[in-house]
């Protein structure tokens with residue numbers, strides 16, 4: 001079921017992925033499961049199951065099969081995040097075999113450029129969109145033989161990169177420098193921004209934060225209530241001293257990390273109790289949102305109440321139509 005009877009926007013990315021709306025829901029560690037991703041696909045956009053959330057091969061395969069069942073066979077994507085630590089990427093090749101066996105042909109890569117993975121994926125006919133935090137990195141990734149790129153700006157939840165250039169600057173710059181289809185993300189959670197991004201030359205928007213309170217997100221209700229309450233100032237940047245900047249919810253653990261950084265602490269082990277992925281998992285499961293470093297961006301301010309993913313898509317498209325009409329009248 002699409003969020004809008006007549007899809008109002010057709011772009012190179014809607015064509016590339018065979019979707020109705022130029023709205024991509026980026027991979028969310030621990031949260032992008034079959035239910036959430038299928039909801040994005042069924043609303044007419046695209047979603048990506050985060051492979052890292054399902055390190056066990058059997059669990060990963062089962063999640064893909066569930067997603068197929070929930071979308072009624074409509075294509076969906078998988079997110080492959082490559083960390084700078086080689087040892088942490090060991091499972092990815094096996095997961096690629098599984099996703100290809102299960103018929104997945106849409107991949108969002110992020111982190112390191114997916115150079116070594118490309119030949120196998122391309123040979124299998126996969127369409128690959130690689131996410132970067134700078135236009136410069138997007139330009140070099142475009143040379144690898146991928147199908148599209150995403151550029152995320154400083155406002156984004158998760159990793160905004162070290163330069164922290166905003167989406168309003170990156171979008172027209174990306175349009176000038178890229179010939180490949182591209183999506184932009186970082187701070188996008190309102191339909192007017194969708195129109196603005198398309199007007200600036202983007203082929204789609206990528207959304208993460210705006211979806212965090214969605215009904216299909218599996219996190220505890222207390223966490224979602226915090227997301228609904230949070231405003232545009234509720235995030236903070238941490239780990240800049242490690243050149244591994246994160247934008248996260250400003251909570252107790254994020255403040256502990258910030259205090260260590262302010263004190264000049266360089267031993268990563270002192271940070272581990274706060275930044276370990278298991279803490280995020282606990283926060284999502286128990287609703288104790290003061291715990292863990294929880295990726296969240298500035299666009300959380302647009303999540304103002306409980307909504308399903310389909311309702312969020314419908315709202316984004318309705319806001320986009322208003323923005324388009326406003327522009328036409330000026």
Ligand SMILES: Cc1cc2nc3c(=O)[nH]c(=O)nc-3n(C[C@H](O)[C@H](O)[C@H](O)COP(=O)(O)O)c2cc1C
Pocket residue numbers: 025026027028029030031050052079081109110111131152155156157158159185186187188206207208209210294295296297298299
């Ligand atoms: C809770 C959360 C978890 C995320 N996990 C991942 C991840 O595992 N892999 C990834 O490539 N990006 C991840 N991201 C980034 C999103 O896919 C997307 O790029 C970003 O959220 C877009 O910016 P926005 O937050 O302003 O919408 C995450 C973002 C959030 C908010």
